[in-house]
Amino acid sequence: MEISAGGRLEVRITAADVGKRVSVRRLIEPARPEEKFTDTVGVLTSWDDGVLLITRRGGESVRIPESALVAGKVVPTAPARRRGPAASYEELAHVASRAWRPVESERLGEWELRAAAGFTRRANSVLPLGDPGVPLDEALDVVRRWYGERGLPAYIQTATGAEGTQELLCAELERRGWVREVTAELWIGALAPIADRAEASGVLLSRKADEAWLARYRRKGVSEVALKVLGSGPSVWFATVPGPSEGAAPAAIGRCVVDGRWASFAAVEVDPEQRRRGLATTVMAALARRALDEGASAAWLQVEEDNAGARALYAGMGFAAHHAYHHYREPAAPGSGQ
Numbered sequence: 623m624e625i626s627a628g629g630r631l632e633v634r635i636t637a638a639d640v641g642k643r644v645s646v647r648r649l650i651e652p653a654r655p656e657e658k659f660t661d662t663v664g665v666l667t668s669w670d671d672g673v674l675l676i677t678r679r680g681g682e683s684v685r686i687p688e689s690a691l692v693a694g695k696v697v698p699t700a701p702a703r704r705r706g707p708a709a710s711y712e713e714l715a716h717v718a719s720r721a722w723r724p725v726e727s728e729r730l731g732e733w734e735l736r737a738a739a740g741f742t743r744r745a746n747s748v749l750p751l752g753d754p755g756v757p758l759d760e761a762l763d764v765v766r767r768w769y770g771e772r773g774l775p776a777y778i779q780t781a782t783g784a785e786g787t788q789e790l791l792c793a794e795l796e797r798r799g800w801v802r803e804v805t806a807e808l809w810i811g812a813l814a815p816i817a818d819r820a821e822a823s824g825v826l827l828s829r830k831a832d833e834a835w836l837a838r839y840r841r842k843g844v845s846e847v848a849l850k851v852l853g854s855g856p857s858v859w860f861a862t863v864p865g866p867s868e869g870a871a872p873a874a875i876g877r878c879v880v881d882g883r884w885a886s887f888a889a890v891e892v893d894p895e896q897r898r899r900g901l902a903t904t905v906m907a908a909l910a911r912r913a914l915d916e917g918a919s920a921a922w923l924q925v926e927e928d929n930a931g932a933r934a935l936y937a938g939m940g941f942a943a944h945h946a947y948h949h950y951r952e953p954a955a956p957g958s959g960q
Contacts, residue, residue, distance in 0.1 A: 631693035637669040639696055641790055644676065646694035648686050659692060665782070665789035675793055679783035680927075680946050681805055683793065707883075707920035709810055711786040711945055712751065714922060718808065719749055721879040721886045723854035725847055728768065731755025735768050739847040743804060743949045747777035750791060758794060766952055776952040781808075784945035792948065799953035806926045811941035813885055813921045817910035819939065820900060825908035826862045835862050837871040838891055852889075855879035859912055861905045865893070874901035878909035885913035887923040902935060 635644050645663045664678040672688040724736035724745040732752025738745035746769075754761035769776040778795060781787040796802070828835070831852050836844055844852070852858075857880040863873045873896045877889040887909065892901045910921065923941065925932050 633691050633694045635666065635694040635696060640666050640669055642666055642696050643698065644694055645697045646674070646676065646686065647692045648690040649692060662686065663697065667789050667793035677782055677789040677792055681780075681782040681792060681802065681948050683796065707810060707812060709920070709922075709944060711781060711784045714808060714810070714944060715749065715751055715781065717881050717884045717922065718744075718886070718924075720881055721855045721888075722851060725850050730761060730764055733761065733765075735765060737769070737772050737774060738851050739772075739845065740774055741841075741845065741848040741851055743777055744779065745851050746774055747779040747949055749779055750788065759798075762798065762952075769952075777803075778950045779947060780950060781945050781947045783943075787945055792950070795950045800950040801953065802948050803951050804926075804949040805946055806924050807943045807946050808922060808924050809936055809941040810920060810922045810944045811936075811939060813910050813914060813919050815940050816921060817907055817914055820904045820907040824863055825905060826864065827908065827912060828860045828862070829858065831860050831877075832862075834864070834872055835860050835875050838862075838875045838893070839889060840891055852877065855886075856881045857916055859909055861909050863901055863905060866896075874905050876902075876905035876909055878913055880913045880916045880918050883917070883919050885910065885918040885921045887921065903939075906939070 631647065635646070643664065644666045645661065647659050647661050650658060650660050662676050662678070662684050664676040664684070666674060667677045668675040674686045674688060676684045676686065678684065722742070722744045724738040726737050728735045731754040733754045734749045736745055736747060736749065740746055748765055765778065766776045778800070780792050782789050782792060831849065841848065859878045861876040861878070865871050865873050871893065874892040875889060876887060879886045887906055890902050890905055923936065925936060
């Protein structure tokens with residue numbers, strides 16, 4: 623917090639700092655004797671009618687009455703990372719998009735509208751990496767029409783928690799009634815240590831998701847569109863650990879996309895009866911070795927907030943969160959019953 627020469631806390635932010643990362647201290651009301659203040663760090667997304675709206679790293683918004691402010695200051699836009707490869711949000715957003723391509727897309731300024739018959743939100747949402755070229759309300763109308771023509775709900779994928787992410791857009795969407803349905807995190811780490819964690823014996827690698835791989839994949843009834851999405855990316859590999867008997871579903875599977883210096887991991891799934899045997903690590907090690915052979919040096923993956931097991935596994939491999947991402951769904955139409 624900012625402290626004046628006289629030792630007093632000071633508020634050194636104004637409405638002109640909207641869009642910047644700030645740290646504020648406010649009074650708690652009603653306050654217990656031992657807890658009079660609380661601190662909030664995030665992006666100042668609005669300051670209207672005497673109320674501040676601050677969006678935290680994970681995407682949650684905090685409303686603070688101006689009258690409750692005790693201290694405040696602008697802080698660096700992105701804290702220094704202590705481990706893992708250096709990466710910007712924009713770089714990772716483009717890499718993640720190339721690893722999970724839609725079957726059709728259209729540009730709206732610097733926004734990309736993506737559709738794949740509803741297979742995954744990532745392939746059926748807008749990626750807003752800049753200015754749509756028209757006012758926001760007009761852009762949202764275009765988005766709703768585009769997805770409506772395809773019989774799909776309109777989703778917009780946003781990110782928070784790193785330099786260049788979209789806290790301001792999140793706040794504007796929420797102000798217009800868009801509903802955040804999913805929040806997850808994108809984690810990054812060095813690739814070589816993953817390859818060294820386990821022997822890759824017994825792991826079969828293929829360029830295509832065959833029937834055995836799909837038998838373990840959690841999304842059942844995969845369509846031709848889904849197969850196109852799964853097979854998209856600069857260099858795609860599918861890993862399979864065969865099941866315990868002939869004809870049985872695989873014991874474990876995984877998918878990796880190599881894109882320049884980056885390798886992504888997804889669809890790492892293990893037979894529930896064979897968990898805690900290191901199979902997920904074995905699959906990722908095999909895919910990591912192939913990615914290293916193709917020149918990659920860094921890795922990324924996406925993990926949901928409530929997946930404690932996966933988060934513990936990936937943290938143990940040296941991964942750490944880079945930013946959070948969210949999917950906002952269009953407001954229900956009046957009288958739709960949704």
